[in-house]
Amino acid sequence: KTSAIVSNPNALAHDPLILPEWLNGNTTLIKKPTSPFFYFLMDVTESVKKELGFNRRWGFNIQSLVSKECGEKWASMTLGEKQKYLEMSREDTKRYQLAVKNYKPCPGFVEKVSYFQFLASSWANVADSIPRLKPCQVQEEVWRRWCKREQSESSGQR
Numbered sequence: 001k002t003s004a005i006v007s008n009p010n011a012l013a014h015d016p017l018i019l020p021e022w023l024n025g026n027t028t029l030i031k032k033p034t035s036p037f038f039y040f041l042m043d044v045t046e047s048v049k050k051e052l053g054f055n056r057r058w059g060f061n062i063q064s065l066v067s068k069e070c071g072e073k074w075a076s077m078t079l080g081e082k083q084k085y086l087e088m089s090r091e092d093t094k095r096y097q098l099a100v101k102n103y104k105p106c107p108g109f110v111e112k113v114s115y116f117q118f119l120a121s122s123w124a125n126v127a128d129s130i131p132r133l134k135p136c137q138v139q140e141e142v143w144r145r146w147c148k149r150e151q152s153e154s155s156g157q158r
Helices: 036-051 061-076 079-101 115-129 135-154
Strands: none
Touching: 036 061, 036 079, 115 135
């Protein structure tokens, strides 16, 4: 498993290996490592469905029943029985760490700053520049500046 690349915008949204395009066209996204339990789920889901006597008429309720049964099986397993899945997860974690280490965003990628990051970095400057403001007024001023900043970014002035 390597980084998932979105090459087809019409790709099926439910496919876990095809991720949506986001962050200004950054299409090289790194899939997080899979947990041991999820490897176990992928391995035993079909057999658990058969054990439960799965019938298509059950509809969507089957997944919650299967997940519950798998969770109970996982909880009752010994460490030795889980070893296969733990090793698979370790290998996937190595893949993830290597991908993160070598990650380079696509050309033209601009990281967006969240409002809360902007608030934290701007609060002191606003409070110092206008000392008569109460805290709620400082927050309103920061919000005004954030909105102004967003407008200038969307119009390409920044």
